[in-house]
Amino acid sequence: MKRFNLNHSVTYSDVTDDALDDMxxxxxxxxxxxxxxxxxxxxxxxxxxxxxxxxxxxxxxxNPRAAALRAMAQxxxxxxxxxxxxxxxxxxxxxxxxxxxxxxxxxxxIDGYSRLIVFLRAxxxxxxxTVMNCFLNAVARYGVPSRVRTDHGGENNDVCVMxxxxxxxxxxxAIRGRSTHNQRIERLWGDVxxxx
Numbered sequence: 358m359k360r361f362n363l364n365h366s367v368t369y370s371d372v373t374d375d376a377l378d379d380m381x382x383x384x385x386x387x388x389x390x391x392x393x394x395x396x397x398x399x400x401x402x403x404x405x406x407x408x409x410x411x412x413x414x415x416x417x418x419x420n421p422r423a424a425a426l427r428a429m430a431q432x433x434x435x436x437x438x439x440x441x442x443x444x445x446x447x448x449x450x451x452x453x454x455x456x457x458x459x460x461x462x463x464x465x466x467i468d469g470y471s472r473l474i475v476f477l478r479a480x481x482x483x484x485x486x487t488v489m490n491c492f493l494n495a496v497a498r499y500g501v502p503s504r505v506r507t508d509h510g511g512e513n514n515d516v517c518v519m520x521x522x523x524x525x526x527x528x529x530x531a532i533r534g535r536s537t538h539n540q541r542i543e544r545l546w547g548d549v550x551x552x553x
Contacts, residue, residue: 396412442503
């Protein structure tokens with residue numbers, strides 16, 4: 358880069374804080390929703406390059422109330438508290454298909470209370486009978502859970518039918534929903550993959 362007289366560092370505009378505040382007031386002009394990145398983009402479009410931190414500080418100086426409201430709106434929603442009655446109250450079941458191109462499907466089940474992995478098996482198929490076999494082996498070892506939670510996949514049909522027959526269909530013995538709501542087993546997949 359030196360040989361061709363190129364400089365990769367960004368050169369910023371020489372703007373005072375007062376001048377920057379005036380420019381930002383003009384850009385925002387009553388739109389309290391504009392954050393620092395949107396304001397920086399507007400400044401860049403006008404030929405003014407300013408550091409991100411200076412824009413943030415200027416937004417706070419020019420309109421502290423709007424900056425506080427934006428900061429509150431950006432906070433992550435509070436997680437719901439996970440609660441089950443005790444061991445074997447709820448088992449979370451799911452299949453992981455990340456290795457499907459190599460004909461490997463990992464089926465797992467975890468106790469929601471104790472986080473005990475009741476089964477974890479790699480298979481070469483995603484059949485309902487395979488999941489049922491894993492589930493029955495876990496039941497033989499740990500007992501029948503009060504409820505199971507699965508996604509809507511067809512591989513879970515046999516387990517859901519068995520739970521509804523064994524525990525009753527009117528009490529929510531087989532809870533089916535989106536995988537993202539199957540919190541315990543989705544966390545397990547992160548551990549299986551070796552990522553947090």
